[in-house]
Amino acid sequence: MIRKKEAKKIVFQSEKEMPMMPMSLGSMLYNKTGAWRNIRPVVDLENCIQCGICWKFCPDMSIFIENEFPYVNYDYCKGCGICAEECPVKCIAMVEEEK
Amino acid sequence: MKKPRTMKLSLPDEELVGSGNLACQGCGATLAMRYVLKALGQRTVLCIPACCWSVIDGPFPHxxxxxxxxxxxxETAASTASGVKAGLEMVGDTETTVVAWAGDGGTFDIGIQALSGAAERNDDIIYVCYDNEAYMNTGIQRSSATPFGAWTTTTPVKHFKNRPKKDIDAIMAAHRIPYIATASIAYAEDVYKKAKKAKDIQGTRFLHIYAPxxxxxxxxxxxxxxxxxMVVQNSIFPLYEIENGEKYTLSIKVKDKKPIHDYLKLQGRFRHLTEDQIKFMQEEVDKNWARLLRKVESSD
Structure with a gap:
C-alpha cells in the first residue's frame, strides 16, 4: 500500500520483469495532470466559510483540507472550474495561467 | 484567517480514487466513483467492462x-461480477462487496443480457451504471440511454435521435430485485447514502447514477x-428508490418543477432543437413524472 502512493512511473526493461498476472503495481500519481490546465483556481481564504463544498465536488481529488481550510494541489488540478462555480460565497477565482 | 470554525465535511475523507487519473476536465464519472467508493470502503472488488472508467483507471501497471x-x-460486467462473488464465497470470503461498474452502453445495450441473468439469479452483487447518455469512450455514439433530440456522432443534427431514453429502472424493477436507486452526482450525500444502504442488502442491487x-x-x-x-429539479431524471420491485420512494421531492429549457440551453448537443421540439420534450417529461408519482402513490 505504501508503494502505491509513490509518484513514480514503472517501466519494464524486458518481459521477464513483468508480474505473472496483470496486477496494478503503482498509482497514477506520476501523471501530473496539472499541465492540462488553462485557468487555475485561487482560493481567497479571507472570505472562505469552510463549507467543504469545493472539496466535495472536486473530480480530481486535488483540493485538500489543511488546518480546516481548503488548499489546491496544483500538480493535479485540471482547471475544470467546478469549485469556483459551486462555491457559495464565490471566494475561488479562476485566474488565467501564465506561460 | 480569523473565523475559528470547525470544518464539518459531509462525507468521510478517506479517498480511494487517486489524483492523476485520465478523466476529462469536469468528469462526472470520476465523482460518481469517488462517492460510491467512499461508501463501500476498501473491501470492494470492481469489475469494469469497456467504458470510460477502463481508461480513467490508467495504463497497465498503474x-x-x-x-x-x-x-x-x-457485455460481461454482471456475469464477471457474479463469478468473482462465487469465487470469493468458495474461499470463504463473504464480506467483500463485488461491484460491477459499467457505463450506460454496457448496461442499456450491450450488457443487458448479462445483467438480466444476474438479476434473475439474484446474485449478491452491486451493479452501478453511471449514465452519461452515449458511448462517450469510443467517441460519442448513440446508445439507448441517449435522450430524445440529442446530437451524437451517429445521430447528427439532421437526423437527431427521435426515440426516448430506455427506462432501465423499470426494466430492473420488473426483475423484482431487492434494491434499485437512481442518484445524481450533484447530490453527493444522497449517492453516499444509497451506496451505503445497498452495501447492507443481500441480492442484486442496481444503482443508476447520472454523470454529466x-x-x-x-x-x-x-x-x-x-x-x-438541474436534471433532478426539472424532473427529467428524478431521484427515487425501488425496493423489491414494487415499493417506490422519492428521495428528493421536487416542489416547483422547473422548465427544461434552461437545462437544454447549457448543452451544445441540444442546440439545434426548435421551440416546438422543446415543447414536445417538456410534455414527455411531464408525462413520465406523472407516471412516477402514480407509482409512488400506489405503493404507499
Whole structure:
C-alpha cells in the first residue's frame, strides 16, 4: 500500500520483469495532470466559510483540507472550474495561467 | 484567517480514487466513483467492462484506484461480477462487496443480457451504471440511454435521435430485485447514502447514477454539477428508490418543477432543437413524472 502512493512511473526493461498476472503495481500519481490546465483556481481564504463544498465536488481529488481550510494541489488540478462555480460565497477565482 | 470554525465535511475523507487519473476536465464519472467508493470502503472488488472508467483507471501497471479492479469484456460486467462473488464465497470470503461498474452502453445495450441473468439469479452483487447518455469512450455514439433530440456522432443534427431514453429502472424493477436507486452526482450525500444502504442488502442491487460528460454533451466543464442538479429539479431524471420491485420512494421531492429549457440551453448537443421540439420534450417529461408519482402513490 505504501508503494502505491509513490509518484513514480514503472517501466519494464524486458518481459521477464513483468508480474505473472496483470496486477496494478503503482498509482497514477506520476501523471501530473496539472499541465492540462488553462485557468487555475485561487482560493481567497479571507472570505472562505469552510463549507467543504469545493472539496466535495472536486473530480480530481486535488483540493485538500489543511488546518480546516481548503488548499489546491496544483500538480493535479485540471482547471475544470467546478469549485469556483459551486462555491457559495464565490471566494475561488479562476485566474488565467501564465506561460 | 480569523473565523475559528470547525470544518464539518459531509462525507468521510478517506479517498480511494487517486489524483492523476485520465478523466476529462469536469468528469462526472470520476465523482460518481469517488462517492460510491467512499461508501463501500476498501473491501470492494470492481469489475469494469469497456467504458470510460477502463481508461480513467490508467495504463497497465498503474491504477488510480486503491481497490482491486478486474477489466472484463464489454457485455460481461454482471456475469464477471457474479463469478468473482462465487469465487470469493468458495474461499470463504463473504464480506467483500463485488461491484460491477459499467457505463450506460454496457448496461442499456450491450450488457443487458448479462445483467438480466444476474438479476434473475439474484446474485449478491452491486451493479452501478453511471449514465452519461452515449458511448462517450469510443467517441460519442448513440446508445439507448441517449435522450430524445440529442446530437451524437451517429445521430447528427439532421437526423437527431427521435426515440426516448430506455427506462432501465423499470426494466430492473420488473426483475423484482431487492434494491434499485437512481442518484445524481450533484447530490453527493444522497449517492453516499444509497451506496451505503445497498452495501447492507443481500441480492442484486442496481444503482443508476447520472454523470454529466462535458466532452460529449458540448457543455462547459464547470457546469457539470449544475447540470446534474438541474436534471433532478426539472424532473427529467428524478431521484427515487425501488425496493423489491414494487415499493417506490422519492428521495428528493421536487416542489416547483422547473422548465427544461434552461437545462437544454447549457448543452451544445441540444442546440439545434426548435421551440416546438422543446415543447414536445417538456410534455414527455411531464408525462413520465406523472407516471412516477402514480407509482409512488400506489405503493404507499
Amino acid at each position: 491504477s488510480c484506484l486503491d481497490v482491486p479492479v478486474y477489466h472484463c469484456a464489454f 460528460c462535458p466532452t460529449g454533451w458540448k457543455s462547459r466543464p464547470e457546469d457539470s454539477i449544475r447540470l446534474a442538479r
